[in-house]
Amino acid sequence: MDNIKIEIPSLPENIRIVESFIDNAKERFSLEDDIYGNIMIAVTEAVNNAILHGNGKDAHKNVLLQLSLLNENLQFTVQDEGAGFDYQHLPDPTAPENLEKPGGRGIFLMKNLCDEVKFHEGGKKVDLIFYLG
DSSP: OOEEEEEEESOGGGHHHHHHHHHHHHHHTTOOHHHHHHHHHHHHHHHHHIIIIISTTOTTSEEEEEEEEETTEEEEEEEOSSOOOOTTSOOOTTSGGGTTSSSSHHHHHHHHHSSEEEEEGGGTEEEEEEEOO
């Protein structure tokens, strides 16, 4: 099993590092453009959420990004050092009353771009799973 990890301080500009990490995964696993695009959006969204909401942009707190190849699936795990959140009761960003509200779209996007999204540790950790087979 391949397993690659990086840990970054919670600064929004560190998304560049995450983009490079995903570019390397594209090369390493010969990803097609459509799945690569989905991975880029979903994983950067998850890391952004971890930086902004999980760790509150506290540069002393890190975000861990891990990539694993499990069977025919690529799994990206994003973990922050925050308090977690109630991921089971999120407002629907597509509901008319929420269309004008900022926020709430990240997890919706992740769920639509990934084959599976699994939260752990009270929302501090999320697995984004993409089927390659």
